[in-house]
Structure formats: structure tokens, C-alpha cells
Amino acid sequence: MIIKPGKLLSKINSPDDLKKYSKDQLVQICDELRQFIVDNVSVYGGHFGASLGVVELTVALHYVLNTPDDQLVWDVGHQAYGHKILTGRKEQFHTNRIYGGLSGFPKRSESEYDTFGVGHSSTSISAALGMAMASKFKGDKSKQHVAVIGDGSMTGGMAFEAMNHAGVSDTNMIIILNDNCMSIDPNVGALKDYLTDITTSHTYNRVKDDVWNLLGKISKFGSSAQEIISKVEGAIKSAVLKQSNLFESLNLRYFGPVDGHDVHHLVEVLADLRDIPGPKILHCITVKGKGFAPAESGNKTTWHAPGLFDKVTGEIYKKPPTVPQAPKYQDVFGHTLVELAKGNDKIMGITPAMPSGSSLNIMMKEMPERAFDVGIAEQHAVTFSAGLATQGLIPFCNIYSTFMQRAYDQVIHDVAIQNLQVVFCLDRAGFAGADGPTHHGAYDMAYFRCIPNMVVTAPMDESELRSLMYTATKFQGPFSIRYPRGQGVMPEWRTFMREIPIGQGRIIKEGEEVAILTIGHIGNYAVTATNILAEEGLKPAHYDMRFVKPLDESLLHEVFAKFKKVITVEDGCLMGGFGSAVLEWMVDNGYAAQVRRLGIPDAIIEHGEQIELHRECGFDPEGIAQTVRDMAESVIEK
Template sequence: MEIVKGSGFIPGDLLSKINSPSDLKKLNEDQLEQISSELRQYIIDLVSVKGGHFGASLGVVELTVALHYIFNTPYDQLVWDVGHQAYGHKILTGRRDNFHTNRVYKGLSGFPKRSESEYDTFGVGHSSTSISAALGMAVASKYKNLKDKQHIAVIGDGAMTAGLAFEGLNHAGVENANLLVVLNDNCMSIDPNVGALKEYLTDITTSHTYNKAKDKVWELLGKISKFGPNAQEIASKIENAVKTSLLKQSNLFESLKFRYFGPVDGHDVVRLTKVLADLKDIPGPKILHILTKKGKGYKFSEEGNETVWHSPGLFNKDTGEIIKVIPKTPQPPKYQDVFGHTIVELAEKNLNIVGITPAMPSGCSLNIMMKAMPDRAFDVGIAEQHAVTFSGGLASQGLVPFCNIYSSFMQRAYDQVIHDVALQNLKVIFCLDRGGLAGADGPTHHGAYDIAYFRCIPKMIVSAPMNEEELRNLMYTAQLDEVKTAFSIRYPRGQGVMVDWKTPFKKIEIGKGRKIKDGKELAILSLGHPGNLVTEAIERLKEQGINAAHYDMRFAKPIDEALLHEVFTSYTKIITVEDGCIIGGMGSAVLEFMADKNYSARVVRLGIPDNFIEHGEQVELYEECGFSPKKIAETAIEILKENKQTILKQGGTSLHDKQA
């Protein structure tokens, strides 16, 4: 057997022959368990040494095999929700030999991506989109009279808590389009699922009445295909019997005019193929409820913390030991952990403080508060819109909600921020984790737009800390009684820069930046964590004999006009640096000030350009976008050369020459 070119990983005997679903279909039923086992092992082998999402894809191995075995993909359209379930799907659809590049700069995306493969029918990096997307496809097929075309949405029960999923279900029930929703019920998203829906599904799966009879129902249903022309009539009779006697608890889906089937063991690949084959012949909207275990088939993920094994990093596949590089010296904490510890510290003094997160307690570290103060911290499930409006309701009654949502996910609740918070002048403190380029998760998770989309909202305060101390002080300032309006604080994924970060709280004047370093030739204005990149760039410039000033703006809105007056009266060459979209960001605010105040200067804006940035390590993406320390320094040198050339052509002198 040949080693996979470029990867060093050896697929199993069957998997090595699978280059597309058409190869999978050549296997007989008795080989499905083996191919599932080989696929699972291949994912374990790769992720253990390359990193990436883990537990979710292991949990749907049998489902992935069954779907591609029964359905005619890519003609039949399969939509995954969320895409971190889709590693097996990618491996079976022609990307096995390149899968070692998953989430690597210039390599395969960690999520399904339309431009990557015809088998990736829809881009899915955010949750709860599959039903609406698959319904759109199904209605399009109905319009084109493609009656044989199938459309399948695979959605986790965690994703079912989002309003969009219910909107899709509600519409699908009246369209009578050819849609199958597979509800992957594993009681997990990243953290354990919460809410009434999770309890409702648990009731279905633990009902003694239902479980006594379900096998008999499925035995009958499995024979439907043998009834020929009468199959639909037989299916209807079974369906009515199920509705009236066995599935009274499942009236949620039945009331939405979906035919409900299940629950079924999602790890019995042979049974799944039989069920899917039967459902394929039943027209209209259907929901198949399958029971799976996240991390299935790998002992240590099955027995360990499922949240940890969602994306464990590198690990020893034989021992289950997660590999961590232990630094020789103390390291700065992650920004998210600074948030998590600081909100508890503030809440101990301010009894009105509460914390809210939409299903990311470990991702944003609100789990620290949930453990210390369980009655004051709320995980509302994957429901960003609800999280924001719920926060507004809390604020209307005098509480001080810290609503922590990833920057890219906050996009889903933009109307609520405007209508339910800002318009009503309610004080909600939005802590936007993963602000800026988020790394290997790629464009679906980059927090590129929050500075711009919050800066245009009236009365919204838009801030970003340069380090951990600044984050603590901004959080402290935001919760003070004198602050009466919505307040956003954005910070990046990953480590900060301060080892001794737990400093005493200090109030920061709203809209007040700071001059970090004076200079001569030019000024560099930064917002947030990229200020640390500027500090390094200034050291590089110093080696070139260039003395650059550095201003940490802290606030994109209200912007520090006094500081900008100082900058524009002292420098004719200015660079702005931010980890956000250039259009509408802090640099745009600087240009607006320059125009409004009738200043004239050469302003170069560095940030995320006007295109979607792919995945990679943050340092690689900073370089690509032009605001790594090296690129900042190069830009400074370039515009200074431009300045000298202009002066020589005009026979003039520079501002600093005049001052000297």
C-alpha cells in the first residue's frame, strides 16, 4: 500500500480505494462497518498530529457513510450544519490525500466550502443554516421539475436552538418540497446543550411507551419498499398510527407538518442505510432523529470531557494525552480568560452584573462565572439574537449585562443590537471575543466587521484594549453607573502580552486615547491588540534611523479628537493600524476627522482589505493583510520615501524641517 502523497498517513484497505462516493457505492452492505471503522481511524490519525475539530466528525462517521452510500451526491444535495461535522464527508469526496492540509494556510478549509468541491453544496461555518439552505435548494428543484432530486440537511440538536432553524422548519412544512432533515442528537454543541428543546428531545428518547413499540414500527417501515405501488399508502397508515399512539411527544415536528421518524441509533451504519433508503422514497418534508455520541469510537473522547475533545489540539492517539508545550517562562493569559476572571471580580463588587453567552461558555470563559455564580451567568444556547434582546430586557430592569459573543457571531444579531438595545438607550456591555483575524477557522470566523458595524450605531461606544490591563480597565469603566449607554469591547483570539496582568482597576475616560511614544518623521495610530505589532514595527524602524510616534486610540467611537488634533498638527505622514475591515473602521474615522477639520496629510490605512481572508495562523494572516510588524515598517519606509521624492520635486521642505 502506498503512503498518502505528502501526508505520511496510510488509509485502511477499503478507504484507500475510495476517491469519490461512486467508489463507496461499490462496497457491499457487509463492508460498511469496516469502511466506517477505517474512516474513523483516519480522522483520529490525522487530527491527533495536525489538530482541528475532532469529536463532532467522529460522531457522524456512520451517518456520513450511509448518506453517501444511499444518496446520489453531488446531484442529491447534502448540507452540513455546522461544518466541523464534515471531516468524513471531505475525506470520502476526493480530498483524502489532501486532508492533511486541513485548516493550514493555503490548504483545505476546516468547513464545507462551495469553491472547494462540488460536494460542498453550501458554505457552513455558522450554525443553524442548513434547513433554510436545503429548503431553498429543494424549492429550486421543485421549480425545475427535478422530482428525483433529494435534499438533506444534517443539523445537530445544539444548532436547533437558533431561531433560523425554526424559521426554516416553519416554511418547509408548507412547501411540500423534497427535504430530509437529519437531527443529529448528541446533546452537545461545543459545550453541553441547554434549554427546553434539549429536555424535549431527551423525553422522546427515554419514553418507555415509545421505546417498547419503536422497533415494531421500524420493522414495518423497513418493508415499505417491498409494497411497490402501495408503498405510499402503507407509509401513510404507519405514519398515522405513530402520530396517534406512539409519538404524542413529538408533536412539535408533527405540528410543523414534518413526518417524524426515529429515534434511530446513529452508529448502526447498516440500519441507517436501510432507513435512509426507505425515507428516500417518501416525498415531502421529513425529519429523521438519530442518536449519536460526540467523539464516538475513540475511547478517551468518549470517556473524557466532550467539550475538551471538540477541538483538542494535538494529542497522543495511543494514550489520549493532549500535547501541550510547557514554556520555560511564565506566559501571558488568553484574552478570554482575562475576561472570565475579571467579570467575576467585578460581579463580586457590583451585584447588578450578570453574564450572558450564546452557547460558548468555555470558548469565551464565561464558564468561570457560571461556576462561581450560577444564578448570575446564562448560557442561552445557540441563539445570538435572543442573547442580545434578553440582555436588553435585563438592562431595562437595572441590571448590568455583559453579553459575550464572538465578533463573527454578533453579525447574526445586528438588528437586535440596534432596535432592542441602542435605540432604547439600554446599557448592555458587548464583549466581542475573536475580534479580528481568528486564525485556522477562516473567513466564517474572522471578526472583521464589528468596528465598522458598531461605529455607525448612534450612542454606541466602540473600544478595543491593547493589552490585558486595558481590557480589565475597559470592563471596569463600562460597568460604572455614570456610563449610561451600550458599550462594546473587542479583543482577539489567543494570548495577550502581559504576564502580570491582574492590576488594580482604573477608570478610563470615555473616548480618550493615549500617546505611547513621541516621534519625528511620522505617526502610527493603532486600535486594540495590533498596537503591540506597531510597537515591534517601531523598533524595526528605529534600526533604520526612523523615529516614529505611536498613539493607542483605544476608542473608535467616540474617537479622541484632542489626540487627533495633536497628530495632524505635528505630522504629515500618518499610518492607521487595526485588526478589522479597512472600510468603515478606525482608519476611516481618522479620515473623516481630517476632512471635517480641514487638515491635510498623507494617511495610509492598514487593516483587513476589502475581500474575504482565508484561513491560516494569525501571524500568517497579519502578513498577508499588511499589518505584521514587518509590513507596518515597510509601509512607513515607503511613504517616507514618497514624502522625500515629493519634496524634491516641489523644491519644498517638510513640516519637521520647518520646525527644526
């Protein structure tokens, strides 16, 4: 299905085309751009509310800036659909987030307008400052550098570190704070309250009109512009005397708040700020989902990435189940944590801004005093958990695998060295699907198994997840449990929880000639593969190892004493992962066998459906089966 853009948008293939239109036509362009996003996402899926909220800002930025020479950096990138459409990717936009198509995030290799690859939050100010400092070093005083960052991303520590540096950088840099009181879930914390205070402050709003009136006259004053700028600063600072401003205290000139949906005013403001030297911040107030009533007034979390929907009624399409469905792993985690917490008053829940995505919101609703959303602050989430653990509590620190990377030092320094009982529940482990390489949880088994004191586990199904969570409450030390995005395999998942001996695997299927060792949910692919092979007369054995660290040594002795052909399967990186651990053990214990490792290769794997990416890497059910065939044939030949 080809979706046609509106009359004006159809003629825009670059920001140069956009500049050919008058300011009066920008409102129509914004309307057409917003409708084009609605039309496409309703049919093909993708992130939604964030891009609708910055349509006017996107148009104004490309209208005023000289992109791509001027550097425009989007934080996270959920909101960059309009940017992609205006920068030559309109005809390909229907392939967004589809295997082999456009990335759902800005990507340097995709377009010269994508100045920095993103997907994780709070990186834009650092990146833009690096670009600005490079321009300063080269003597280029005309180039502009703009970081667009949401109020949710502003809670990340990197953003404050970067602003602290930017304030003393003397660079041409504009930080645009896109304030919509949302990340994926509603924002939390003192910064949210502070931004609300600024937005509603009578002091700031009284001075705002005078400030912008002065700014609007800069171009008329020629050589006197610096005097006007000085007056602008004086006006703002006089307000600061009445109400302290966080950004001004970091030596960033603060302007705003302004209406982020008034494209005419945004064009005027950005044109003026472009001519003011030094680092500055523009505070824009926007509405996530702006212009699409169900998203604008409905549940903002739902409309972050709603899936397919009816663009007229706003009805989100749900495929009716034909048979009882297995739950999502995240929901099993959420309900099981509440179940455990009811029987153990030491258990606490922590997540960095992902209560809905991780299902910690179930505990937050039922036990609000024992569950914490700490904002987009993974480092803090880990050390906060460590602090709880020092006082005898048992924190379940629930972080997506890809975001756990952001707190690696804290895991080592604050948890492992002190051998504290913190349970790390790593959601979205393995391939994240359409979100692509910035969100794939490929590395956690490798980077956790090298940490002393750390137990590394992965359940093959929902029952094992529940039992591993229970086991973690009994273990006095750091304990990690990884599980993938999406559904499990057990419609009847509320099973009895038992303590699993640390480092104990299990035999799924006895066999001959070839042994398949799996870790985690991907073991279900091996079950499918062995069933396929049984029809062909091949009978490989299958072992669910459960633990990457410590490995089940008695089980491995059994495997390598019996089999000379072994396959390891993991939905994690091969470099240093589960298969590497098995090979190391084999060598250290004097065994010799032919071992084939299946998993994520030493490469950046792009976006697509999980099964498409598993197939690409050769560990889908057929890939496993073919590997068994290949190895069995080599046995017969010899």
C-alpha cells in the same frame, strides 16, 4: 508525514467508489474512516469529536444518496471531515485548516459535493429547503435534499423558522437531527430536555420497531407503498396522541430515534425515507467522539478541537512554557468579570452557547444565578440582555465578533435606540486563524461605529481590557469592547482597574516624520515595528487610540497639526473601520495629510495562522515597518 488510509478506504475517491462495496463491508469502511480521522487530527490538529460522531451517518448518506446530484447540507460543518475524505479530498486532507490548504468547513468553491458554505450554526434547513424548492420549481421530483443538523444548532431561531416553512413546502427534504446532547459545550434549555424525553420515551420506543418494520417492507409493496406510508403515519400519530411531538406539530413526519452508529440500519432507513414524499425528520442518537475512548468518555468540550495529541494514550500535547506566559484575553475577561461582579451586584453575564470559549464559565461556576448560557441564540442573547438592562442591571453580553453579526438588528432596535446599558464583549475579534472566513471577526468596528449611542473600544493589552470593562459599568448606554483570539502580552495581568475617560487615547511613543495610530491588540505589532525602525534611525510616533467611537479629538488635533504622514493600523475591515473614521475626522476638521490605512482589505481572507494572515494583509510588524519606511522616504524625497 503522509498518513496512509486503510485497505478499503484507500480505494474510495468518490461516493461512486463507496457504492461498489457490499453493505457487509460498510462497518470496516467506517472503522477505517474513523481511524484515518484520528491519525490526521492527532498530528495536524483540527476539530475532532463532531466528525467521529457522524462516521456511520456520513457513510450511510453517501451510500444511499446520489451525491452530488442529491444535495447534502451540513450544519456548521465541524462534523464534515468524513464527508471531505469520501468525496475526493483524502490525499489533501493533511492540509486541512493549514494556510493554503483545505478549509476546515464545507466550501462550495472547494468541491461540488459541498453544496453550501457553512461555519455558523442553524443554517442548513433553510439552505436545503431553498434547494428543494428550486427543484420543485424546475419540476425535478427525484432529487433529494438533506440537512444534517445537531441538537445544539436546533436551538437557533433560524432552524425553527425553516422548519415552520418546510412543513408546508411539499418538497423532497429530509432533516437529520444528529442528537449527541452537545454543541461545543453541553447543550442547555427546554429543547435539550424535550429531545431527552423523546429518546427515553416508552411510548415512542414501543412503536418504533413496528414503524421501522413497516418501512422496511415498502419496496416489496410496489403500488401499495402509499398505503404502507399511511399506516406508518398512523402508527406515529397514534403515539403522538399519547405524547405531543414538536416536529409533527410543524407538519414534519417524525421518524426515530434511531442508533446513529448502526450503519446497516441507517442505510435501510435512509433508503426507505428517500422513497417517502414530503418533508420529514430523522432523529439519530450519536455519541460525540465515538470510537476514540478518551474523547468518548472524557470532556466533550476539550475534545471538540483538542489540538495535537497522542492517538494511543489520548494525551493532549501541551508545550511547556519556558518563560511566564501571558493569559488568553478570554480568561482575563472571565476572571475580571467575576472580580467586578463581586463588587457590584448589578452585573450579569450572558453568552450564546460559548461559556468555555468566552470563559464565562468561570462566572457560571462561581455565581450561577448571575450568569446565563442561552444556547445558540445570539438574537435572544442581545434582547434578553436589553430586558435585564431595563430593570437596572448591567449585563455583559459576551459574543464572538463573527456571531455578533447574527444579532445586528437587536443591537440597534432593542439596545441602541433605547440607549440601554448593555456591555458587548466581542471575543475573537480580527482574524480567527484556522477557522477561516466564516469565523473572522473582521467587521464589528465598522458595523458598530455607525450605530448612535454606541461606544466602540478595543484594548491594546490585558490591563486596558480590565479598565475598559470597569469603565463600561460607569457608562449609561451601550458599550462595546473587542479583543482577539489568543494570548495577550502581560504575564502579570492583574492590574488596578481605573475608569478611562470616554474617548481618551494615549501616546505610546513620541516621534517625528510619521505617526502610527493603532486600535486594539494590534498596537503591539506597532511597538515591535518602532523598535525595529529605531535601529535603522527612524523614529515614528505611536498613538494607542483605544476608542473608535468617540475618537480622541484632542489627540487627533495634536497628530494632524504635527504630522503630514499618518498610518492607521487595525485588525478589522478597512471599509468603514477605524482608518475610515480617522480620515472622516481629518476632512471634517480641515486637515490635509497623507494617510495610509493598514487592515483587512475588501476581500474574503482565507484560513491560516493569525500571523500568516496579518502578513498577507500587510499589517504584521514588518509590514508596518515597511510602510513607515516607504512614507519616510517620500518625506525625504520632497
